[in-house]
Amino acid sequence: MNYGGGMSARTTAAVEVADLHITRAKNHILHGLTFTLDKGSITGLLGPSGCGKTTLIRAIVGSQRITSGTITILGQPAGSAQLRTTVAYATQNLSIYRDLTVMANITYFARLYGATDYDNVLETVGLTDYRTTLVENLSGGQASRVSLACALVAHPQVLILDEPTVGLDPVTRKSLWEVFRQLADTGITIMVSSHVLDEANHCDNVILMRRGRILAHAPIDTIQQETHTTNPEAAFLAYIANNS
Incomplete structure (x- = not known):
């Protein structure tokens, strides 16, 4: 199944964010964020809880009101009707x-999207043996895979995942990241948020955030070289020390 087909854009960037500000109840949540996400790449959105990750994600998918700035996805403004299945x-x-089975969930979301070619999503997420299993009887990692499968039924070109590996054991996290990489290799652009900084090692690029601002946006190896550190957590702490 080709998950990355469909709408095209003129540039290599799938997502373009320019001078994004978001204010909520007079509190400035995001402070002039600017970055791009390349097509077919995995970007880790990393930072502590409360730094603005979920607000940024909601803005990208079009469910958060923007105070100023722009977000463009495959040539369309975020939240556009043309992006509903993209x-x-x-x-x-x-x-x-x-309280539904794995396949019943997938079928339901496929009907919402008007999707018809979704038979292979269970194979993609490694759940072919669980078609008739109730979600409540699955492990946390398996349930996360079902959620991912439901997001894939419409063959999206951009996939936004908010803390998909939180609370999962290391083996399950590793297997999920393998699925993310396989999806990116088909051309899907993926953003994965996490407060587990070591997950930067699975990403092509990372965005380090703190207090609604971007500290760095680059491959983690580049960030560690610039900060003269040997791991993502040390690099993040070095940026905080340099900007405090």
């Missing part, structure tokens, strides 16, 4: 039905 979003909390 951009997929998996929230931090499972947005699937625990």
